[in-house]
Amino acid sequence: MTVFTPSLEQSQAIQCEGDMVIVARPGSGKTSVLSCKVRNLVSKLRPFQGIIAISFTNKASDELERRCKADAFDVKSSFFGTIDDFCLREIVFPFARQLMPLDAELETVKVGELPESVRRMLPATPIQNGSVANTAEFLPFLQEALAQGFVPLEAVGMLASHVIDQSLACQKYLTARYCGVFIDEYQDSGYFQHQLFLKLKTLGLTAVAVGDGDQSIYVFAHKDPRYLLALTVPGSGFAYFAITTNFRSHPSISDFALRLLNPNHPIAPTNEMRVFIKTIDGNQRAMGTWLETAIPHLMQHFQVESAGRVAILCRHQHSARLIADHLNLAHHLVEVAPFETTPSAEASIYSDLLSLRYDQQLTAETLIERAGAFKLASQERRALRRAILSCRSCVEGDLVTTLLDAAIRLTGRQSSPAGTMELRAICADADKLRRFQSPSRDAVQIMTLHKAKGLEFDIVFHADLYDHVIPTRLYPPNTFQVIFANEIQCLNLHYVGITRAIKACVLMTSTYRINGLGEVKNGSPSQFIGRNGTSAIPIPW
Incomplete structure (x- = not known):
């Protein structure tokens, strides 16, 4: 395990053994803090006990589990996964039939x-x-x-x-099996996730919430930062800790981002400002052309060895696609899985199996646990593991058959006609299959700002900084008033985009923009540019 020397703020959070809430800024080492706290608690437990570690995505959950298990550390009977996985596996499937x-x-x-x-x-x-x-x-x-x-x-x-x-039996099971519950990205909790967290605390589990209200970007999905904020007020029953230092980004990037949120945030004097701004003459297509020169130049200037450490972040997927189509550098466009007619649970299984084919870091064991097939006998588990790994090694001509076989073994159910038909179409389409491939370390990453959550890059190009885009304008009927839709959410999204950058961040706009309908519009700059006196350095070339 990489040696982690905690700061004073981090140490105080790690040493607290009771119920607590940690508000952690981007780049503040929250995953390292969480893994230390998990290991400290698990080390005191019996083999049949463990902790519950909830993350917002499977990828984040896998990373936390990897860090907790570093150096062959035994996490015992702990659960790592998403909130839905936990609710289904540990509560609904085993106990709902009692009711x-x-x-x-x-x-x-x-x-x-x-x-x-x-x-x-x-x-x-x-x-x-x-x-x-x-x-x-x-x-x-x-x-x-x-x-x-x-x-x-x-x-x-x-x-x-x-x-x-x-269910009293459910309560007894949870308290016998688990001694603590850790929930990351708590600002993206929904109502019932919050209620479950409080219930587990009431049952006697040590409850730890980690989040940052300024990184709340999923209100459209009914996730609300108010649940995190409720834990920080006096009398909530939770000790409050703040981890404020961004150890990831260059200080000028961190100060710039915080000034966007707070007009009183002091900006430390620096002779090396790392936030830039570029206005392109044209639209998103012209951005792709300009980036062909800009990316190699800035990589050399900031000593970035791999193009995979460079990201282009967009507000909308259509902008990401336009830039990607006009960028003649090796790149990887992150897109959602192409399943449209397949039932959602079935599509999730196919997506996992196709991702495993191209991602050497993804394991058969991970897919078995996600599918809830972890209680199989040893011989059955080995057979299932072989079937899953065959999806990685089989020839293209056998891919569909192999995927269907593995999916049936994982779920115990036959594939739907719609799912089988769509899977065949996707496996025959090289462009759609590329969506599941792991990006090359020499390929520039292109994705939406939402997809970038939790990631970091040496150089970030933050595109789509247009009026009407971030934030969106609304015009209420029969009035001359202009309202910015979800302004705080858009500001948080802008903040998240900037703080993905380690060495440099380039804010990008253009004189024109192409909207989601393919129409050309004026590219007026976003109201966030220059907010609270923030000043990025213009790029003249």
Whole structure:
């Protein structure tokens, strides 16, 4: 394990052994702090005990688990994964049948994929407005879905909350198995995740939340930073710690980003400003052409050896695609999985198997645990592992058959006709298959700002800094007033983009822009440029 020498703020957070909330700035070493805290607690536990470590994405969860297991450290019976994985594996699947009839085989689906007879039982209250108080309204719908073999993904948190409240056996199991719960990116928690966290604390688990309200960028998905902020107030029952130093970014980048948020944030004098701005004559296509020269030049200037350490971040996917199509340098465009008609749970399995084919870091064991197939007998597990790894080694002509076989073994269910058809089409399309390939270390990374969350790069080109784009303007009817839609969320997104940069950040705009409909619009600069007196250095060439 790499030697980690904590700062004073980090040490204080690591040494606290009770319930706590950590507000950690970008680049402040929160994953190192979390892994130290996990290892400290786990080292005192019995082999059948462990901790719950919840991360926002599978990738973040895998990284935290890797650090906790460094140097062959035994994490015992700990859980690492997303909140939905935990709710399904440890609460819903084993204990929901005590409260209501369940089909022998359950599968997760989106509400829109449920049979019409089940959807008709939804109450008038939208699922996103569900709470502990009105869960009873949703129980007939949930009971019917479970009886027919379906777990609605949008209601997993609600269902888990109901089960843990009503099942004494579930409560006893969780307290016997787990001694602590750690939730990262708490600013992106939803209502029921917050309720579950508080419930686990009430049951006696040591509760640790880590987040940063200024990095909240998922309000559109009903994630809310207010739950993190509620833990920081006096009387919440949580000790509050702040880790404020950005150890990742050059000080001029960190100061620039913080000044965007706070007009009173002091900017330390520097002779080496690392935030630049470039206005391109043209649109996003012209950006791609300019970047062909700019990227090698800045890589040489800032001594960046690998193009994989350079990222182009965009507000929207169509801008990322336009730039990528006109960038004649090796690049990797990060796009969502191309499944559109395949049921969501099935598409997730196919995506994992295709990712494993191209990503040597992804393991069969990880996929087995994600699918909840970890309780298999040794011989069955070995056979499943071989089937999964065959997806990596098989020839292209056998890829579809091999993927289908592995998916059936993982889930215990036959593939849907729609899923099989779409999988065949994707495996025959080289462009779509590239979406699953791991980026080369010599390829510039191109992605949306949301996809960049949790990542870091030596040089960041932050594009899409247009008026009407970040933030979006709204014009209420019958009024001359202009409203910026989700201004704070857009500012947080801008902040996240800048703080991905380690050595240099280039803010980019252009005289024109192409919108999502392909229309050419004026490229007026974003209102965030120059906010609170921030001043980036113009690039004249």
